Amino acid sequence: MATLPLTTDSGDDGGHYLDLLANQGWALLPGFLSAELTAGLRWEAMQSNDWKRAGIGLEGATHNTIRRDHTIWMDGKTPAQAQYQGLMEDIRLAVNRAFFAGLFEYESHFAHYPPGAFYRKHVDALRGRGARVLTSVCYLNPNWCAEDGGQLVMYNEQDTDILARIEPNGGDLLLFWSERFPHEVLPARADRYSIAGWFRRNLETANPL
Template sequence: MNYVQSSLEEIADALAEQELVILDQFLSQQEVDALLRAFDYHAQEEDFKAAGIGNTYLYTQDKSIRSDRIMWLSDNPDKDALSDFKKRIEALMADLNPLLFLSLRDVEMHLAEYTPGAFYEKHVDQFKKNGHRILSFACYLNRGWQDGDGGELRIFKEGGHFDVEPLAGRLALFRSDTVEHAVRPAKVLRRSITGWMLDRPIDFPIQD
């Protein structure tokens, strides 16, 4: 689905009926480039850390399940491009609230890098003892991605699965509690901004 050409009602209907929507051109090429510069800055500052699994109280690192590197974004991102992206996501959240009869109130997100060989095994995003993640999103920043580069988002549905290519500017948006998904092993550097729309404000330690 093309984000620029689609109505908010069409996006909401796809989420309600299929629990997932893929939006192309959510970001322009100029916006992608600006976000990539922010990635480069934080990579040079060595701000990315090995990702883990579980929430604050059950957190662990297991590279047999997940081997990407992440950097959590604060309430006030330090780069204009990151701040603009957060505002864009918050605006989408506000638009979807009345259409889907939700009470989404906040966003948490991080930068994610998958170096060659990195992957994330099959999982859902909502924690067993913390159900505040309602909608998940991943926005891709991979200029020039082509078949064979890996890093596809694999969506599992009853009876099979399908893959979503991590094309620059594309946003994947799906239910956090029901949509099982994985990230296929990357063959080249794969970058995305990944996050969740929550039904409560963030006033507790973030960990994932």
């Protein structure tokens, strides 16, 4: 599993994650968020009463056999969310410079996997047909251990081999190209919190008539 020695709340660290995105299509950035920001975001998520069952597809239909997590869309209006979205803006600008990716905006939501929750294997965007270009997953779980489950399993583009099993450790950030990698979240055995996000192209650009 590839890792990067990032300092807390760095956002860039000289662009080493850009090399990994270019060479292997994904990058794990351990310790991307400071412990303080990780704790602040986790506290916001845990205190909220706005959780909704996560949906599937454009119409957001729920389906117990595919996913059982709950989500809250982020609006950036709290100091912690604004700080997090500022870091994502730094990544958006860096990826655009490096790959001429045309990333137009970033959307994200908190995700909560209660014990027993999972998300079956899927891809985040249909190849050549979606606005989502680059996926981000940032973890908010202190003191997570392997026995707690909830690992994200990433498969190669042919969906024949496992590339990585990623522990949802607090402060770590995962980036990967949305169209390329099937992935799943294994059943959690403890409350698992994260932020899932997508850097998007403008819909008119992504889906020209």
